[in-house]
Amino acid sequence: MALKHGLAAAVLALLGAGGLVAQEKRSGLDYMTPETRAMQEDDMSNPGMLFIAEGEGLWQAPAGAANIACSGCHGTAAQSMRGTATRYPAIEESTRRPIDLAGRINLCRQTQQKAQAFPAESPELLALTAYVAHQSRGMPIAPPADDRLTPYRKSGRDLFERRLGQLGLSCAACHEGHAGQRLGGSIIPQAHPTAYPLYRLEWQTLGSLQRRLRNCMTGMRAEPFAHGAPELIALEAYLMSRATGLPIETPGVRP
Amino acid sequence: MRLALIVVVLLAAPAAAEPLRSYSIAGDAIVQPLTGHPGDASRGRTLLANRQASLCLLCHQAPVPEPHAQGTLAPDLSGVGGRLSEGQIRLRIVDMAHISPSTIMPSYYRISDHPRTAEAWRGRPVLGAEDIEDIVAFLVTLKE
Numbered sequence: 001m002a003l004k005h006g007l008a009a010a011v012l013a014l015l016g017a018g019g020l021v022a023q024e025k026r027s028g029l030d031y032m033t034p035e036t037r038a039m040q041e042d043d044m045s046n047p048g049m050l051f052i053a054e055g056e057g058l059w060q061a062p063a064g065a066a067n068i069a070c071s072g073c074h075g076t077a078a079q080s081m082r083g084t085a086t087r088y089p090a091i092e093e094s095t096r097r098p099i100d101l102a103g104r105i106n107l108c109r110q111t112q113q114k115a116q117a118f119p120a121e122s123p124e125l126l127a128l129t130a131y132v133a134h135q136s137r138g139m140p141i142a143p144p145a146d147d148r149l150t151p152y153r154k155s156g157r158d159l160f161e162r163r164l165g166q167l168g169l170s171c172a173a174c175h176e177g178h179a180g181q182r183l184g185g186s187i188i189p190q191a192h193p194t195a196y197p198l199y200r201l202e203w204q205t206l207g208s209l210q211r212r213l214r215n216c217m218t219g220m221r222a223e224p225f226a227h228g229a230p231e232l233i234a235l236e237a238y239l240m241s242r243a244t245g246l247p248i249e250t251p252g253v254r255p
Numbered sequence: 256m257r258l259a260l261i262v263v264v265l266l267a268a269p270a271a272a273e274p275l276r277s278y279s280i281a282g283d284a285i286v287q288p289l290t291g292h293p294g295d296a297s298r299g300r301t302l303l304a305n306r307q308a309s310l311c312l313l314c315h316q317a318p319v320p321e322p323h324a325q326g327t328l329a330p331d332l333s334g335v336g337g338r339l340s341e342g343q344i345r346l347r348i349v350d351m352a353h354i355s356p357s358t359i360m361p362s363y364y365r366i367s368d369h370p371r372t373a374e375a376w377r378g379r380p381v382l383g384a385e386d387i388e389d390i391v392a393f394l395v396t397l398k399e
Binding site: 163167168184215222223 | 262306322323326352367374375376387
């Protein structure tokens with residue numbers, strides 16, 4: 001036991017000294033059990049694929065007062081949406097503020113289709129977002145070189161590194177300092193948003209990145225930011241720039 | 256919604272009403288029990304083993320059931336009673352940051368002033384004085 005303790009102390013000392021700076025970028029997929037990995041990698045067993053099929057149906061269904069489908073403007077998603085998810089969040093020109101993929105979809109719904117926005121975490125919004133993101137599966141995350149995003153990435157990074165909530169933990173404390181180690185029974189991933197929306201076995205459904213971030217905040221005993229809050233978009237903008245080069249996996253599967 | 260809010264406030268009220276007791280730090284230890292009397296080791300064991308209540312096993316391992324659900328972010332607590340004195344253990348639970356400012360271990364007996372502390376946890380420590388003394392009483396028994 002003394003040896004084990006000594007070892008742990010040595011590892012902690014290393015972490016304290018920034019020993020993991022050169023840590024390799026790894027998707028959450030790499031930390032999962034062979035069973036969960038296999039479930040994600042085989043389209044026949046990946047439960048997220050059902051939502052992709054649903055999203056395809058929604059893509060082609062005319063909607064709203066304009067009675068036009070997404071495909072009415074964008075044609076075949078496999079062509080027009082290829083690579084889109086690798087570039088989000090992006091600046092939305094009318095507000096000059098960053099918007100995430102789900103927000104972009106809802107904006108099209110309101111301005112083009114003249115329909116009501118889908119509520120956050122609704123099955124329709126998740127399915128459409130997943131369907132669009134799925135068109136980039138395998139493509140490396142490539143955030144746009146748009147200077148207007150810089151301040152948002154920076155405020156996302158500040159948030160990531162700030163101690164929050166009753167426990168005084170920061171996102172970085174777990175995801176930078178201790179990735180690969182176990183928090184209770186769960187392996188802590190590096191927090192790369194490569195696979196969203198994804199199917200979480202614990203949720204028994206598809207969920208958004210924002211749902212994941214809100215869950216982590218609840219675990220920190222911090223008041224989670226509301227769905228769609230600018231802070232969550234800023235966090236996503238930072239996380240995406242931090243994940244540059246990792247391939248999109250949507251729909252992911254996580255425990 | 257309003258009802259839920261009221262319930263949370265009511266739940267939080269008793270703990271918030273009980274002010275933190277004062278304690279004195281000697282070197283790297285708090286020698287006197289926070290409550291003035293020794294804790295209950297068997298209750299302490301139960302509390303430590305309850306990950307939702309004490310959170311200890313999210314980060315630490317300890318000689319209690321379900322080792323596969325215990326964290327690996329922190330030193331194994333096996334044998335901690337042989338390595339540290341009772342008073343040293345008490346200070347480490349009360350306020351690890353006092354010893355190690357950059358630690359990730361929460362200060363269990365402090366009112367959080369970190370931003371966005373959730374409503375239900377505002378104005379109260381992570382654990383009360385009795386709980387901490389019970390856990391201290393259990394940890395000092397872990398001699399190997």
